[in-house]
Amino acid sequence: MVSSGSRIESHERFDLPVSEDGFLARQSSTGDRLTLVLVNADLGNGDPLELVDTSSLYSKTRPAYDGIGKVYMGRQISQVMGHLGAGWLERSKREQEERTDLLVEMMSLEPDEVIADIGSGTGYFSLRMAPRVPDGRVVAVDIQPEMNAILEKSAKELGISNVETVLGTITDVKIPPNTVDVVLFVDAYHEFSHPWEMKRSLMRALKPGGRIVLVEYRAEDPDVLIKPHHKMSESQALIEFEAAGFDWIKTMDDLPQQHVLIFQKPVRNQDVDG
Numbered sequence: 001m002v003s004s005g006s007r008i009e010s011h012e013r014f015d016l017p018v019s020e021d022g023f024l025a026r027q028s029s030t031g032d033r034l035t036l037v038l039v040n041a042d043l044g045n046g047d048p049l050e051l052v053d054t055s056s057l058y059s060k061t062r063p064a065y066d067g068i069g070k071v072y073m074g075r076q077i078s079q080v081m082g083h084l085g086a087g088w089l090e091r092s093k094r095e096q097e098e099r100t101d102l103l104v105e106m107m108s109l110e111p112d113e114v115i116a117d118i119g120s121g122t123g124y125f126s127l128r129m130a131p132r133v134p135d136g137r138v139v140a141v142d143i144q145p146e147m148n149a150i151l152e153k154s155a156k157e158l159g160i161s162n163v164e165t166v167l168g169t170i171t172d173v174k175i176p177p178n179t180v181d182v183v184l185f186v187d188a189y190h191e192f193s194h195p196w197e198m199k200r201s202l203m204r205a206l207k208p209g210g211r212i213v214l215v216e217y218r219a220e221d222p223d224v225l226i227k228p229h230h231k232m233s234e235s236q237a238l239i240e241f242e243a244a245g246f247d248w249i250k251t252m253d254d255l256p257q258q259h260v261l262i263f264q265k266p267v268r269n270q271d272v273d274g
């Protein structure tokens with residue numbers, strides 16, 4: 001479906017090829033196999049995003065010790081952290097090591113916003129964001145009921161009532177369309193076994209103009225001592241989210257170990273015109 005005479009433009013940040021005929025051509029920057037994912041990028045009409053060729057979405061490779069042997073856009077997907085790792089998420093030194101307090105500050109939340117914490121785990125961030133949105137709420141989505149149960153217990157103990165848990169599936173966040181202002185992923189997106197389907201699901205759940213805050217350990221930094229498939233480079237994250245139709249707004253590197261990338265769901269013409 002790529003027209004052979006397409007003009008090639010440069011992506012302003014990573015020199016990615018973009019065709020001018022309503023399709024974005026994204027190719028993986030990692031791995032030795034060229035993966036081409038084509039999406040209808042005309043966000044002004046009808047369905048905002050249709051996958052043209054699904055056959056090249058996922059491929060198989062030999063599983064790394066921390067991977068599942070499934071490759072998406074040149075990246076091997078990591079294993080999911082089981083609920084028995086809950087203690088690590090709640091470790092006392094986490095705020096100091098990751099400056100989690102600064103991350104919540106950097107999100108610039110408005111009091112009435114609806115936040116979706118996807119891959120919320122024990123609710124470490126859900127419970128810290130909730131007081132920032134006293135007139136809004138936090139929707140905490142995880143696929144492990146045990147994680148949701150830990151979060152619910154903590155919320156009750158802390159007297160926090162504006163956090164609700166949702167049991168998602170590996171392909172669907174189970175949130176109604178156009179209801180979310182901000183999506184947060186902390187140390188979770190790299191675990192999604194179906195990243196394309198999850199992003200499609202979030203594209204629906206977000207309000208037009210809604211933003212995504214993606215937090216991943218910096219793969220480019222050898223001093224970040226995290227298993228390799230649990231880290232992600234900025235360029236990889238950019239390729240994956242732009243391929244799904246999100247606009248990149250900025251990257252913040254104020255945290256000691258993680259990138260913070262901000263993306264936005266495009267605002268369609270009819271939304272602007274009312």
Ligand SMILES: C[S@@+](CC[C@H](N)C(=O)[O-])C[C@H]1O[C@@H](n2cnc3c(N)ncnc32)[C@H](O)[C@@H]1O
Pocket residue numbers: 080081089118119120121122123124125141142143144147168169170171185186187188191192193194198
């Ligand atoms: C490493 S934990 C991070 C938890 C939390 N964000 C934090 O930083 O404390 C990743 C979580 O993502 C969840 N997860 C993995 N795949 C998911 C999916 N497709 N949808 C929702 N949650 C998912 C896992 O169950 C796990 O609880």
